[in-house]
Amino acid sequence: MKVSAVRQALLLIALAFMPAIGEAIYFRNRVSWQSAISASELVTVDQARSWGDNVIWVDARPDNEFERDHIPGAILLNEDRWNELLPQFLGQWSPEKQVVVYCSAQSCNASREVAKRLREEAQLKDVFVLGGGWEEWLNNKR
Amino acid sequence: MNTNPLKLIGIVILTALVHSARAELKWEETSVDLRPAIGDKQSVAHFKYENVGKTPVYFKSVHASCGCTAAQTQKEQVAPGEKGEVTATFNIGGRTGTQVKTVTVQTDDPDPSRATTVLTLKAVITPLLEIQPALVFWQNGEEPKPKIITAKANKDAAIKKLEVTSSVPDFTAKVDAGSAPNEFKISVQPRDTTKAVYATLSIKPDSPANAANIFAVAARVMPPAPTAAPASTPAIKSTLSTIRHDLATPAPTAASPSQ
Numbered sequence: 001m002k003v004s005a006v007r008q009a010l011l012l013i014a015l016a017f018m019p020a021i022g023e024a025i026y027f028r029n030r031v032s033w034q035s036a037i038s039a040s041e042l043v044t045v046d047q048a049r050s051w052g053d054n055v056i057w058v059d060a061r062p063d064n065e066f067e068r069d070h071i072p073g074a075i076l077l078n079e080d081r082w083n084e085l086l087p088q089f090l091g092q093w094s095p096e097k098q099v100v101v102y103c104s105a106q107s108c109n110a111s112r113e114v115a116k117r118l119r120e121e122a123q124l125k126d127v128f129v130l131g132g133g134w135e136e137w138l139n140n141k142r
Numbered sequence: 143m144n145t146n147p148l149k150l151i152g153i154v155i156l157t158a159l160v161h162s163a164r165a166e167l168k169w170e171e172t173s174v175d176l177r178p179a180i181g182d183k184q185s186v187a188h189f190k191y192e193n194v195g196k197t198p199v200y201f202k203s204v205h206a207s208c209g210c211t212a213a214q215t216q217k218e219q220v221a222p223g224e225k226g227e228v229t230a231t232f233n234i235g236g237r238t239g240t241q242v243k244t245v246t247v248q249t250d251d252p253d254p255s256r257a258t259t260v261l262t263l264k265a266v267i268t269p270l271l272e273i274q275p276a277l278v279f280w281q282n283g284e285e286p287k288p289k290i291i292t293a294k295a296n297k298d299a300a301i302k303k304l305e306v307t308s309s310v311p312d313f314t315a316k317v318d319a320g321s322a323p324n325e326f327k328i329s330v331q332p333r334d335t336t337k338a339v340y341a342t343l344s345i346k347p348d349s350p351a352n353a354a355n356i357f358a359v360a361a362r363v364m365p366p367a368p369t370a371a372p373a374s375t376p377a378i379k380s381t382l383s384t385i386r387h388d389l390a391t392p393a394p395t396a397a398s399p400s401q
Contacts, residue, residue, distance in 0.1 A: 080236065081236060083357055
């Protein structure tokens with residue numbers, strides 16, 4: 001009886017795995033919704049704050065959200081107007097400073113994309129993504 | 143208690159069939175691949191559906207994952223047997239590469255697993271020009287040797303020539319053919335590296351004839367490196383900081399002599 005119960009349990013587990021395996025095969029070429037980012041490229045609000053004046057804040061959110069409010073001194077650089085905003089940002093960039101990019105919240109992807117493009121297209125070093133984004137900044141507002 | 147495995151499989155299949163019979167809004171596809179043409183400003187995905195149930199379906203909300211995508215339904219309520227579509231308009235802006243955006247649709251389906259559907263659009267955006275690096279800079283006092291920016295043109299765009307102009311006369315730019323087909327080398331050189339200068343270099347391809355296809359990169363001579371100052375008062379520190387900020391700020395106009 002015990003053997004039978006175990007067999008049935010295994011059968012049920014195997015059946016449960018089948019759709020998952022099918023989905024894994026079907027979606028094998030699908031890209032992730034969020035760009036991959038290494039832990040070393042993520043910073044917390046406290047870490048970024050500890051850098052004091054040696055930080056250039058980059059706001060990757062849409063224009064209207066930036067206009068509503070932003071981190072003091074932040075520079076607007078989003079992908080909606082990338083060609084126009086990138087040269088403006090590069091005019092204010094300084095090699096001695098760390099660049100910290102943020103978007104709306106943890107779930108948004110814009111800051112990762114902007115940080116990636118700054119590293120690849122402008123070949124900048126010391127570009128970080130703010131974990132939790134603007135939402136986290138507001139939570140840590142002092 | 144000794145149940146036949148075949149009976150068990152039958153129960154699982156029957157449960158699945160009963161579950162699917164309750165579903166009402168049937169989507170033709172929940173994932174769409176888009177291939178916008180070079181220079182397109184927008185790309186639109188159409189997600190078609192049909193109400194295969196016996197009762198009307200009401201859309202409670204349609205929400206895009208990013209501000210760059212606008213999603214809308216044709217109607218708020220879908221009668222049994224009726225077909226329709228949700229359109230998602232993706233504003234490309236300055237985006238390149240593979241972009242994945244989602245639209246979350248919520249209906250009044252009593253089954254929570256069916257009430258929410260995530261529609262996915264994937265767009266592969268090929269840029270007209272791939273420019274690297276987007277910034278060339280010289281340290282203050284560095285030898286004013288030319289630095290190279292590489293521009294790779296999309297092979298379908300038939301670009302034969304690039305026109306590069308500097309926003310200030312402090313930099314010169316020369317364009318040569320690159321080592322690979324459809325590649326250009328832009329050689330940028332400052333006249334002087336003893337003063338901080340910022341320039342926007344506008345890159346205009348000869349094809350397609352569209353004024354919007356102007357790309358911009360930056361060239362800079364950096365301000366002098368800050369020296370270790372003797373213990374200064376906060377007022378002096380503040381003044382120094384203001385001066386450094388002014389030097390690093392782009393010239394407002396091309397004619398500004400101080401930049």
